[in-house]
Amino acid sequence: MTDELESEVDGLGDVAERRDDVAARVRTHAGQIARELAVLQGGDYGQETFSTDAGSWTLKYEAGDVQYLRFDPKSGSETYVVSSKQPPEPEPLATAMANYDAFVAAYNEYVASFDGLFDGVSTEFPPIESTAELAAERDRIVDRIRTVADRMAGELYRYDGEYGTYAATVSGTRWELKWDGDVASYLRVGGSDGTYLVSQYGPPAAPEVRRLVDDVGAFVASFNDHVDDLEADLSTVSLE
Structure with a gap:
């Protein structure tokens, strides 16, 4: 062993x-x-x-x-x-x-097995259309809307205080202008998920501007009516 x-x-x-x-x-x-x-x-x-x-x-x-x-x-x-x-x-x-x-x-x-895979493949592509002219026209319109919105903001600032919002319904859609001082913070159409025609960020898409621009005048008219109502109310105030 x-x-x-x-x-x-x-x-x-x-x-x-x-x-x-x-x-x-x-x-x-x-x-x-x-x-x-x-x-x-x-x-x-x-x-x-x-x-x-x-x-x-x-x-x-x-x-x-x-x-x-x-x-x-x-x-x-x-x-x-x-x-x-x-x-x-x-x-x-x-x-x-x-x-x-x-x-x-x-x-x-x-x-x-991949040999020749790209034979005959062309890298000549069609020309790409420029959006520069379209974007420039969009920016011109948005700048004009911003000027109007700032003017409204200045009037609201003078009457209602440092900041706030003014809203109206145009063509069944809510339009809201927010002001901070005498400038517009934003002009939004369609609620919180809507389109910002005026904002601190970039301009909206060109199709959105085209869709909404015709209603800007109606929004301004609604604002003017609002101001007229305020003036009418104030005209009834007496200190005597």
Whole structure:
């Protein structure tokens, strides 16, 4: 029994070391394929599957590097040749590596399938119409509306105080003018989700200006009626 216990135990260190070396080399090589796929697909992450006579290989990449390389043989269990976990067992790795060259060949064939993809593609495009004239006319109209809104704001400031809002309904839609001092903060049509004809931001879209500009006069007329009513009320006040 003592002699049996003293028998030499065979070590697997050399096998494990060789396995780790192969796995590291595959990770480096597959990483190059991952980067090429990322360039081809135009994204930071994705995956592709390549078929061979012995099975299929799926390479998943992220940020231009391989996340995993999985070999799924036609018979037997799948093997993660490259993964974020520990390296595969030596025997499954050896089985997969016997088909690795076929995987690379399948990848190369995949890339070659794109040869000539852009042959005959024209980069001569139709001329683009300028919006400069339209935008300039829009801005001219909006500036005119702002001038009118500021004039109204000045009158409201003089009568109603430092700031406030004046609202009226025009063509069934709420128009609201907010003033701050003697200038208009905004002129909004259609409630909180409506169109700001006047605001501290950029002008509204040209179609919106065209849709609403004809009603500006009606809004001003409503304001004038409001002022006339105020004057009529004040005319009845007596200090005697």
